[in-house]
Amino acid sequence: xxxxxxxxxxxxxxxxxxxxxxxxxxxxxxxxxxxxxxxxxxxxxxxxxxxxxxxxxxxxxxxxxxxxxxxxxxxxxxxxxxxxxxxxxxxxxxxxxxxxxxxxxxxxxxxxxxxxxxxxxxxxxxxxxxxx
Amino acid sequence: xxxxxxxxxxxxxxxxxxxxxxxxxxxxxxxxxxxxxxxxxxxxxxxxxxxxxxxxxxxxxxxxxxxxxxxxxxxxxxxxxxxxxxxxxxxxxxxxxxxxxxxxxxxxxxxxxxxxxxxxxxxxxx
Numbered sequence: 001x002x003x004x005x006x007x008x009x010x011x012x013x014x015x016x017x018x019x020x021x022x023x024x025x026x027x028x029x030x031x032x033x034x035x036x037x038x039x040x041x042x043x044x045x046x047x048x049x050x051x052x053x054x055x056x057x058x059x060x061x062x063x064x065x066x067x068x069x070x071x072x073x074x075x076x077x078x079x080x081x082x083x084x085x086x087x088x089x090x091x092x093x094x095x096x097x098x099x100x101x102x103x104x105x106x107x108x109x110x111x112x113x114x115x116x117x118x119x120x121x122x123x124x125x126x127x128x129x130x131x132x
Numbered sequence: 133x134x135x136x137x138x139x140x141x142x143x144x145x146x147x148x149x150x151x152x153x154x155x156x157x158x159x160x161x162x163x164x165x166x167x168x169x170x171x172x173x174x175x176x177x178x179x180x181x182x183x184x185x186x187x188x189x190x191x192x193x194x195x196x197x198x199x200x201x202x203x204x205x206x207x208x209x210x211x212x213x214x215x216x217x218x219x220x221x222x223x224x225x226x227x228x229x230x231x232x233x234x235x236x237x238x239x240x241x242x243x244x245x246x247x248x249x250x251x252x253x254x255x256x257x258x
Contacts (some may be wrong), residue, residue, distance in 0.1 A: 002198045022248065029214075029218065032211075032214045032215075032218075033214075033215070033218060035211070036211045036214065036215055039208065039211060039243070040243070041206060042247075043243055043246065043247045043250070046247055046251060047246070047247075047250045047253070049184070049187050049188060049191065049250070049254050050249075050250040050251075050253040050254050050257070053184040054186065057182045057184070060181070064181070076173075079169065079173070083165075083166065083169060083170075083220055086162050086165075086166075087166065089162075090159065090162060090163065093159060121173065122234040124177050125177045125180045126176060128180060128181075129180055
């Protein structure tokens with residue numbers, strides 16, 4: 001019988017001080033899971049167009065209710081975050097930006113870019129729709 | 133002489149040596165998704181609230197049909213990579229993990245095929 005030696009454990013989250021780096025890492029995963037659910041809305045939208053005008057009309061009405069808009073807002077924020085932080089990850093994978101200073105700087109840059117892209121997207125959408 | 137089979141020796145002791153390919157494909161899909169998603173989100177914003185004919189006309193443009201299908205394929209491939217990682221990390225029961233991973237894979241493939249079919253129906257429909 002072989003016994004597997006106990007593997008080293010990750011830091012216990014309950015006693016681990018939250019930091020920008022760890023929080024952003026957790027958020028990356030959380031937004032990824034949330035976005036996977038969001039793909040279902042994309043699929044629903046495509047299928048409603050394929051099903052014809054009346055179904056599409058119904059889908060459009062459903063997507064323009066307040067709860068839907070709130071969800072769409074959350075999905076757009078998650079998308080931009082996951083996209084920007086994903087690019088940050090790609091730089092790490094290529095071997096760049098590993099110093100503590102660079103990690104924090106890129107972290108703040110990702111947050112700023114996410115906020116900027118999300119607001120720009122929604123303001124543009126509202127302007128095009130004549131709401132603003 | 134040792135009579136233990138190699139399988140018994142390595143079972144439960146880590147890597148199946150298939151990680152590199154998965155690592156690379158997750159990065160490649162990520163890179164492909166950067167332009168695809170930026171294009172798609174921009175298009176969606178300009179299509180927000182569009183009527184049926186406008187949406188159909190847009191999807192029927194050959195370039196749009198092509199990139200929309202590419203987006204669906206790459207997006208679901210990437211989603212599968214990520215969700216598999218999550219299941220691998222958080223489900224520790226071997227049988228439940230296997231069932232969850234297989235179900236997830238089947239579900240994602242079904243949704244992918246359904247989405248591509250929807251795009252083709254719009255693009256090729258009368």
